[in-house]
Amino acid sequence: MSFSIRYKIxxxxxxxxxxxxxxxxxxxxxxxxxxxxxxxxxxxxxxxLMLIGASIRLWGTKHIGRRMxxxxxxxxxxxxxxxxAMVRNPxxxxxxxxxxxxxxxxxxxxxxxxxxxxFFILYHLVVLYEEEKLSERWGEDFRRYLxxxxxxxxxLNNWPATKEGGFRWINALRSEIPSLYVALLGIFVxxxxxxxxHID
Numbered sequence: 001m002s003f004s005i006r007y008k009i010x011x012x013x014x015x016x017x018x019x020x021x022x023x024x025x026x027x028x029x030x031x032x033x034x035x036x037x038x039x040x041x042x043x044x045x046x047x048x049l050m051l052i053g054a055s056i057r058l059w060g061t062k063h064i065g066r067r068m069x070x071x072x073x074x075x076x077x078x079x080x081x082x083x084x085a086m087v088r089n090p091x092x093x094x095x096x097x098x099x100x101x102x103x104x105x106x107x108x109x110x111x112x113x114x115x116x117x118x119f120f121i122l123y124h125l126v127v128l129y130e131e132e133k134l135s136e137r138w139g140e141d142f143r144r145y146l147x148x149x150x151x152x153x154x155x156l157n158n159w160p161a162t163k164e165g166g167f168r169w170i171n172a173l174r175s176e177i178p179s180l181y182v183a184l185l186g187i188f189v190x191x192x193x194x195x196x197x198h199i200d
Contacts, residue, residue, distance in 0.1 A: 010126070010129035011129055014126045020122055024118055025102065028111060029189050031111075034110055035197070036107050039194070042105070046105040047101065049098070049100055050098050050102065050183060052097055054098060054176070056093060056094035056097065057090070057094035057179060058173065059082055060091045062166045062168075065167050078141055080145060081164040082162050085161035085164075086154040092127065102115075102183075105190040107194070124152075
């Protein structure tokens with residue numbers, strides 16, 4: 001595969017990654033095959049995972065300032081505080097955990113490993129593209145960051161640096177409102193699925 005084709009594919013994945021969520025969750029919404037019957041356990045675990053993923057996203061957003069156009073600090077420096085001191089992609093990790101939680105709400109527990117694998121591959125390709133762009137933008141500073149902070153597995157001994165910097169929590173909460181709507185939509189869909197599956 002030529003460099004230009006690879007670049008276009010990875011750019012497309014990065015630009016339109018939100019649309020790649022639809023097929024997987026569409027399948028979970030309409031499949032009833034081999035549903036697990038331990039409803040209370042699955043829903044408790046699913047909601048717990050979603051809250052963990054959302055907390056990671058909120059923490060990351062507090063430091064990166066994503067979707068906060070009124071913040072002049074946004075994009076002016078390489079973020080290395082908060083969760084970004086331990087791992088390079090906390091928002092994507094949060095998304096994978098949220099997606100796993102939603103897969104449990106679908107009661108298709110056999111589908112959860114496929115969800116994890118699907119999103120990990122998708123985000124890994126997106127990250128490869130983003131790292132190229134960030135390397136061009138930040139140069140040697142970003143290359144040092146790549147050497148010091150892992151892509152996916154948190155480096156826990158960097159914990160002291162997580163307490164530095166960041167924006168106000170209220171601004172992070174406002175920024176995460178679109179993600180909250182998506183999560184609530186997912187919960188509504190699977191509540192509706194559960195209801196339909198119990199109609200005699």
